[in-house]
């Protein structure tokens with residue numbers, strides 16, 4: 001169940017009840033690679049609030065690798081959001097177009113076709129808390145605006161067919177079913193149909209679409225959960241999404257650890273520094289001060305990065321998870337206190353580079 | 355001396371013994387396997403995870419820490435324990451072995467080991483004094499003397515020369531140790547495969563009364579029969595009341611047989627190195643999870659294993675899918691393999707305390723060799739200490 005504090009198309013706080021836990025919103029989602037959050041084994045207490053798992057990661061030449069799909073034996077302990085593909089519009093599959101019954105996916109062993117039956121099996125084996133239903137997108141188009149009129153008709157009917165099929169075969173416990181609303185599918189015909197199937201919406205370009213929908217009298221039900229999955233990865237865009245009224249936003253957590261960054265961002269007091277420490281920098285060689293609550297000296301993490309020891313990324317991933325949790329707590333507080341928009345401006349100015 | 359060694363039980367048949375080795379940062383139950391964290395970290399594990407596995411002591415390599423972060427930083431942060439947030443025991447090697455094995459151009463003189471700096475190829479000299487100075491800066495609870503390492507298969511006068519030089523270098527190391535009250539310096543027995551030299555070396559080293567003694571110059575590709583002969587000869591000639599450390603030994607069979615021959619401490623990079631290539635150690639031998647047969651296997655790595663991956667029933671299929679591509683399966687396999695090694699030694703120890711070591715050895719070998727065609731070296735070595743494999 002999702003209880004928003006406001007039903008308008010604007011910044012809002014809320015509470016998401018899933019799987020016996022309450023997740024306050026706005027909050028963040030972290031993408032997995034092959035069923036695990038990079039660097040984090042499930043025994044670490046500090047896990048992201050939600051993890052996104054993708055069907056395309058669990059395919060090989062022989063098809064769906066179903067023996068590893070069991071909710072209770074995943075190397076993951078966060079609540080799950082599940083999608084068929086990371087981004088339906090970012091696939092180099094010119095010679096393998098979608099069909100009425102299957103979506104083309106990129107796997108570690110090349111392009112494959114995943115039938116809706118396969119996707120349904122994946123979904124039912126993992127029994128996620130939120131399902132994002134895939135939509136049809138023509139592989140040839142370099143950008144979304146160039147989808148021809150006839151193709152939009154096919155895209156609409158095919159996406160609806162997939163949505164109905166997956167909705168009908170969804171695991172009973174799945175609390176949330178989200179359909180994505182790319183610009184081509186924002187027609188009243190499509191919205192009316194999916195409105196009965198889904199209880200949440202997923203946006204490709206959170207901010208833009210939401211602003212458009214807010215001005216549209218035929219806008220879909222604004223009390224539903226809103227998810228943004230494909231933002232640019234910049235923290236300023238994450239803030240823009242939240243400003244537009246997104247409840248759950250995808251955050252590129254892992255890229256920070258992989259670059260050797262320890263985040264220092266704050267929503268309450270932005271701008272004390274540039275928002276991160278690059279622990280690769282030689283200035284940290286003999287730095288004996290501890291990195292926040294990590295328990296580790298900055299000089300040690302610098303050493304591990306230089307020595308190419310994987311423990312560096314584990315420590316940074318844990319630290320950055322904590323900082324992002326803190327950031328979203330502060331965002332939630334500022335929404336409650338009515339200071340969000342002024343703080344958001346300060347935040348974006350302070351952390352331009354992030 | 356900052357080490358107390360209390361034997362708590364002895365096997366009534368073999369030379370195996372269970373003991374408690376009290377060190378500055380807590381007790382260590384022996385026989386013990388010590389994982390190797392070469393650069394002050396164990397391949398993706400946090401110190402807390404290592405503790406949760408029950409690890410009481412692990413290794414850092416002096417050569418690597420001397421290069422990075424370097425002695426100056428180690429002095430500034432107050433040593434390797436503070437540096438890596440590890441409050442249990444650390445053992446360091448002398449750095450000599452790493453130089454001889456990693457740097458082809460190392461040459462050995464009475465002064466020490468001369469090698470070309472990996473930074474700028476300038477000639478550098480590692481002396482016994484320098485090695486101890488580095489280990490003092492690291493602050494390890496057990497330090498190893500610099501020894502004159504010759505390849506295991508070397509024969510002739512060079513072996514004896516290296517043995518006597520190692521004895522002289524021990525004296526220099528003892529003299530150089532700034533913290534004998536908190537850092538325990540271990541001697542290393544040399545002498546190659548020549549049993550007479552080994553006996554002589556044992557007597558010389560024992561006379562110097564170091565807190566513990568290592569058996570060096572082995573696990574370099576020698577015949578396993580010869581390995582067992584040397585270990586057994588050394589344990590016969592070493593004092594009862596000191597820990598005996600077999601350096602670089604880590605295969606499960608070698609551990610079990612060496613314990614039977616009277617050794618107490620072991621270390622090896624193998625369990626963590628092999629994890630990164632997808633190999634999991636089990637009581638039935640090692641399995642490689644990249645093998646196609648595990649694609650559709652939904653069972654855990656080893657039923658009944660107490661590691662995180664097996665307790666959570668994470669399937670072999672997951673490892674097959676992700677190993678070599680992601681870090682999480684590597685971390686999980688490192689946890690599993692380290693747990694396997696530590697748990698093997700805990701089981702060995704308990705069986706000695708219960709005086710059921712012979713039964714344990716038999717069960718261990720029959721799991722590993724279901725057809726019961728055991729390797730001859732193990733059969734012979736165990737027979738030599740009154741244990742029959744049947």
Ligand SMILES: [Zn+2]
Pocket residue numbers: 655656659660661662663664665690693
């Ligand atoms: Zn295990």
